[in-house]
Amino acid sequence: MFSQGNTDSKNTSSENFNELKLNGLYLVLGAFDVTYERTINQESAFGVNVFLPFDDDINDDINYYISPYYRFYFGKKYAAGFFVEGFGMLNSTNDYRFSGDFDTSIREETVTDFALGIGLGGKWITESGFIGELNFGVGRNLFENDRYDYEIVAKIGITLGYRF
DSSP states (O other): OOOOOOOOOOOOTTOOOEEEEEEHHHHHHTEEEEEEEEEEETTEEEEEEEEEEOSHHHHTTEEEEEEEEEEEEOSSSTTOEEEEEEEEEEEEEEEEEEOSSSSOOEEEEEEEEEEEEEEEEEEEEOTTSEEEEEEEEEEEESSSTTTSSOOEEEEEEEEEEEEO
């Protein structure tokens, strides 16, 4: 004989969830920043964050970044609350150099690099699955530091999303 329990409870410790989030801060500043996150268990998750500028002022400096990350959560809710994060970041930027000639021409170079970094933040989630998140992270490019100006990278977020 089989019995069926209550299947309506959303956050059980044996379930993993997917999340889609949009960074409202970067959207206001002129860039599309979207995140996918998958919870591993009640205190950890991994995800990937993609940044693409659409405003010309931002696009003059940053072309894109793709940033995979791992988070460890300290909250009482399932994969929510205060967190620490370790991330990698493949980033592409524009670097401008003056030529050594007598004319004052400017040469633009595209620089692609990879950074490692750490971050922290907080995630709040409603019973229906809506997410609010604040986060900050800082990292260092590993390969092109001696030739270009972009040694330090940062991630800042005021993010809204949904867990399903």
